[in-house]
Amino acid sequence: MPSDHDHKREEIAEEVAPLFEGGPIWRRPAAKIFVIWAIMTAIGVVIGVMLPVHIFPKMVSPQGKDALDTVVFFTVLAAPVAAFVYAIGLYSLLAWRKMSGKSDTPPPDGPPHRGSGLAEALWVGASVVLVIVLLIWGMGFLASETAPQNNVVQVNVTGQQWFWTYSYPGTGVTSNKLVLPVNREIQFNITSMDVTHGFWPVELGDQIDANPGFITHITVEPNQLGNFDVRCSQLCGLYHAYMYSHGQVVTSSQFATWLQDQGASVSSVTSYALGKN
Amino acid sequence: MSVTEHDMHVPLEGGSHETPQERHRMEHIALWLFIGGDAFFCVLEIFFWFYLRSLNTNGMWRGTNCSKANACTDGLGNPLTHPIAKAAAVNTLLIAVIMLASAAVIWFAEVQAREGATRKTTTPLIGLALLLSLGAIAYQIIQFQILPFTTIDGTYASTFEFFMGSNLAHFGLVAFIGTGLFLRSRKGKFENGSWYHLHLSRLWWVWIALSTTVLAIVSVFFA
């Protein structure tokens, strides 16, 4: 007596079998779909690996690099998934298009298949696996942005319409240019004088809003020397587009010199640089 | 809800294609959906209250009575410490009680109508419920005048007065419905088993009384 199970097998066989029939291997539908899929995936992977790296600015911290790596990883992961959908879409137009738009009568109906429990289960299952992979990736990076350790250098950031001010507590130095020592953990303490601004040191790969009435914090450890930009990422009124600062990551001694040039005393610079403020 | 046999014999309201039962079911579902939306609005009001109270930014939940002091901060931007007196609980609670009473009266009117009462009974009852709701409106407006603070006096004051304003808007709707029920009752529209609009109105009315009470409890006991 044919069981439900056999019925399902039959149904699946009916749906899937024709894809594997029809002459030499390269002529069969499954092979053609596979080829389209493979080409599209390859294009996607190549784009993912080559393009962002060239377009992103040069990151100066691990977090910046994390953001870039995430983009690459997600693109490479998304390529086969997107290609799967696109390949079937494209193949449907090549092989299953039975009547062009010029005709006013439809083609004869297709097979009355309303669904396949197996396909649905596989699809949802694969989505769940993908989501778990993405979550582990994301939570992993998030966890690595741990609470600051010892010897953290503090920088206070104040946003206002329409410029940023940085102060280095204990040294008495305030500046509109953000200078940071390399290979030190920097904790930013950010607030605003008026409306919400977005403190975004672009190549440091992290950002947080500057909220009036509250102080927010992010911790970054720049590990490359070089210039970076600070832009405002939260619309803050008339000159939001111009709310920009230069930033620079320098060596520790250059940093100390710079602080003294801004008027800090030698002793305050020493204790500040040791993270004692 | 149950629909009595009486409904079956009521002529269709001009132009309506559905039977009365179908119409009633549709209006019933619509009303519950609307109450649902309003309930979420009420939840958000309460969220505002507790969020701002827990933040107490700059100490300004009940920090300073700017209106009384004619200023909010000293010359250096620090909040002046003239803590706000709480609004008198009796007013807030009494308004809620009045609305609860008017909801009870309209409920009673509905029960009477279901049992076959004539307009001679239902109309005065509805009139009483309407009067009570108008009284609540008047009282709510008066409360604005007698508060020991104004909207500029920090977030407790702001949220408290927002609750009051929201009450006023809702009471206004109730009063409109109450007026309509009163005028329609005088024409005998709720006799002979056609009490359904009275029923729907009662549901809304009771909801408003309940939400007023909840907001009153929050604003009095969590000041």
Next chain:
Amino acid sequence: MTIAAPRLEDTKLGPKAGGLYRHQSFFVALPFGIFTAFIGWLVSHALLQNSNWGSDMVVTVTFVSWVIGFNAGIGTFNAPFRWLRGKDQTHDDHLYAAGVGQGWKRYWKYCTDHKVVGTQYLVLVMTLFFVGGTLAMMIRTQLITPHSQFLSPQTYNAIVTVHGMVMIIATIIMVSGPFANFILPIMLGAKDMAFPRLNAMSLWVVVSAVPPILSTFVLGGTDSGWTTYAPLSVQSPPAQDAFSITIITFVVSVTVAGINTIVTTFTMRTKGMSMSRLPIFVWGSIVAAAVGLYAMPAFLMAHSALITDRVVGTSFYAPAQGGAGWLYENVFWIMGHPEVYVILLPAVGAILEVASTFSRKPLFGYKVMIGGIIGVGVLSIMVWAHHMFTTGWAPSLADPFMLTTELISIPTGIIFLCIIGTIWRGSIWTKLPMYFLYLFLWNFIIGGVTGIYLSDVPADQYFHGNMFVTAHFHYTLLGGAMIGATGAVCYWFPKMTGRMLNERVGKWAFWFIAIGIQITYYGQFWEGFEGMPRRVANYAPLFETANQVSTTGAYILMTGWLILLYNIIHSWHKGEIASANPWHAKSLEWHTLTPVPLENFLVDPVVTSDPYGYGEPGSVPGAPAPEPAVVGASSNQGGSH
């Protein structure tokens, strides 16, 4: 010999039928609204101008007066006040209100016929897209060069804000307005919506909501984006009050329309139409309506508190006085995220109908798709703080919201399963609506995948507030939802207008749109990768090339939309007359006449299966239904069986 039964719409009404409605129309409501606004301005100006926050109070009172005046003039309040007085409308009044005997004039009036309302919505939506699109082209033109002086920063910010909000309004109503009103009741076999007067009301209330937001340009301009974050928006010019009035008015319309759609679906299905035989479009529409009912109160709350902060000095959003910008942001996004699914789900429902009809195959995985739609709706209320990853609010909640946001990709992914399952081994018929199905497929994958990038908190720490976000949501809202809506327009055009949309011109429009979308928004992904922020009137020279690419794409896209607009207008007037079922489809709307009679069906249809029986023997035939013969009052002929 058959005798055609007299049609309801040919009834001759008495000279007093309709009462006040006889004297009301858009041409009365407009001047009356302006007049009332003027009175409101006069009174508030005299009383309040010199008080604290006087100009905000005056603007608020003026626009509230406008909304009340316009709606009084069009007839929104007629029925409530008649109810109040106990003078109910008569049968003739109902027929007048449904447009009987008024010809084309009923399209300018408060008309309770859902088909008229649907058509009015279609015209309104196209107008709104035209306005929003013009603003978009001004933005893209400004951004051709880094230091362009085409627009001042103030004007630019104002344009960005109004472009965003007008588009949000337009996309919320683009499918639920025209099609959930015109088509959905017919799909259910019903005679009209559950609450025809509320249906007309929801349309005219949106119409009254438009002038306030357009007035913002002359009231100082809103400069805080469509999201109008506080505390910036608390400090904005009086234009912000007008903007908030638009929102509050719009919320009323969406709430009423949502209730109407849900109640209609639950209570007015024809005999045999069980919930499991509902077309998927209906499922998309009712879940969207339910999500909208949840979201709209939050919109109302956020903006009511904003108005009181501006007009009476409350301090909900002012930290110096105890408030917080985070409060606004939270309540706003509690609305803002579910709201994009209010936009998306009806469009997805519509494009799935197209997929089935033009593959000549049943919808694949109907039950799973319903689960997916409901899953999206439920999850959509749990993800809002992914818009706040970088605000500094509750950092410990970043992980949970990343989780819920990535989870939502699972039910959303089911949409792709159903589309490709439907076209799989189908008999594909590449008519114009089907073109848009394929474009939807292409675009929505890109939009969805880039959303995943943003849901990853470390990536979002780079991308927040940057043009990548803009590109992502344009791909999903324009490339996905709006293309789905365009497919819906092409699909249901013959039924709604009685004419066929020109395919050849339509294909030209399609290719310009398809290519324009890719170039425009790839340019913006590029800008985002490079680190360009959003909502900037000028930018650093390094972003110039990417911007030029994007603007070029925008002009191509604009051309496509204009060709389509021309096509719609021309075909509406002069297109080939359409038969009742040109697509040989199976859902009920195709089994009544075109033009659709006043109460949709001459004979009450009886349904014995869902509308996806392609290839199944004995299913509802896909051929056009003939006009039935003599109709007895109790005929149960079962429609087109």
